[in-house]
Amino acid sequence: MYSFEVDKPDSVDAAVSALQVEDAQALGGGQTLIPTLKQRLASPSRLVSLTGIAEMKGVSSADGVVTIGGGTPHATVAAEAASAYPALAALAGNIGDPAVRNRGTIGGSLANNDPAACYPSAALASGATIVTNAREIAADDYFQGMFTTALDEGEVITSVRFPVPDAANYQKFEQPASRFALVGVFVARFADGVRVAVTGASEDGVFRWSEAEAALSDNFAPEAIDGLSLSGDGMISDLHGSGDYRAHITKVMTQRAVRAAG
Amino acid sequence: MVDVTMTVNGVSKSGAVEGRTLLSAFLRDGLGLTGTHVGCDTSQCGACVVHVNGQAVKSCTMFAVEADGATVDTIEGQAAADGSLNTIQQAFQDHHGLQCGFCTPGMVMSAAALLRDNPKPSEAEIRDYLEGNLCRCTGYHNIVKAIMAASGQDVAAIAAE
Structure with a gap:
């Protein structure tokens, strides 16, 4: 260093x-x-x-919204969001390993926007709001490509607000050495429609799979997307899997997430 | 350089560190507590796991200044003052939970964190919890067995196949 x-x-x-x-x-x-x-x-x-800032830590829940301080470690989210937003807690509880979860924070993960990180998919699928010291940013505007976000220089994520869906699930196909998502799919069903966010797969970072969202909004069942296929173009292709492979796994993980969300 | 003070294995310890000094380096080079091993230095292997304010962390992926004022527990604090091993350490010895021993400090510290949160973990829960601790000798089987034994469970059912 x-x-x-x-x-x-x-x-x-x-x-x-x-x-x-x-x-x-x-x-x-x-x-x-x-x-x-x-x-x-x-x-x-x-x-x-940022880890010594008490006002940036903790999980609270009110009126169908779970708010997580930007400096909250994954292990705390896994434990304290478990009743209010189980799918989010399960995602947090499966990031890295226990020692990593005791240190790594939600704000750090979202600010870094690693293309294979888990949290971006939850934020995007939930339609979360990223709250900073200066403003509030909708998840749809926040993620701007691999390692790129709407954050300005010196801007700090103070908290993240997650609207709690009626049903949700995250399925991660792990790259076994790094434990990052080779592909991770977060499915969230709200009264006004379904949101599907995919991490790990695209060269543009986390993205919403709009065709799957439309099909699942009509019929929230795994077979609703049987006829859909994603293109491998623009998908990450490396020694762990080709773009076509990641495209295929995205569909499989989406169907598993829908089945698990019920 | 900045001065840091932390309670290490129950004793207040101070030292001067750089911003970039890792907690693992401060423990080993600053305090001479070389029981905390640095295997990969990339937060993969878990040989450097210690407890900071009671939580298992990889000391190679935390700066010493971040532990200023904290309580730190390392493998050196696990045995009793007379050298007798604690329950987990004794179980590792009894069940052959180590061969070369390099990963063992991290394994024991991770196991201690697990058993505090989950006093009777299942075999699957132990294997899941040890995801961030690599062992290249044992194949993990006897480590899992040792931790089950340390938690007072019957290990006959998972006798080596």
Whole structure:
């Protein structure tokens, strides 16, 4: 790692001002950023640790909306969102491994927007709202391609609001070494329609599969998408699977998610 | 350099660290607690698992400054003062849960975290919980057996096949 200083602010305001320093970068749980720093793929002058900010932690639920502080670790979401939004809690409880889940945070995951991360699919399928120190961003506007989001320089995710669907499920086909999603599909059924978000598959990062959404909104059953097929064009193709393979798995995971959501 | 202070295995310890000093490096190089092993340094293998404020974390993927003021428990704090092994360590010995022993500190610390949250885990739950702890010798079977034994369960049913 290159050398850097670490700030540990105890409020969002203090973190935002600390991030004004040139080449400063926010540090969530560090489960992605620290390995990146070790490879010298990033060289911040200063890291601003967000894990000591109490106002950015915790899970609350009211009026059909689950709100999760941006600095909340996956293990806490898995435990505390289990009754209010079981599909989201199950997703959080299957990210990485137990030690990673004790450190990695939802805000860090969404800010990084890894194309194979789990959380982006939940945020997009739920129609979540990403709340920052400056504004609120709809999930549909937030994800802008692989490792790219609507966040401005120095903007911090303070919380994420998830509308709770009538039924939902996440199915992850794991890349067994990394435990990231080779393909992950989050299906959420709301009174006004079904949303299907796919992670791991596309070169553009998480995306909504609109044809499947239309078919499942008419008939929420696995066979409703029997006739659909996704193109392998634009899908990630690597040693773990071709684009066509990922396209196929996307459909299989979608059907499994619908079956499990019931 | 910044000064950090943390309670390590019940004793207050201080030292000066850089921003980039990993907790694993501070424990090993700063405090001489070399029981915490660094296998991969990429948060894959879990040999460096310690408890920070009671939670299992990979100490190679956390900065020492982030543990300032925290309570840290490492493998060195697991045995009693007279050297007698704790229940989990003894079960690893009794059930041949280690061969080369490199992964064992992380395995024992992960097992301790599991058993605190889930005192009677099933075999499947143990295997699932150890997803982030790699062992290249044992094939995991005797590790799982040791943890089941440490939780007071009958391990005859999972005798080596």
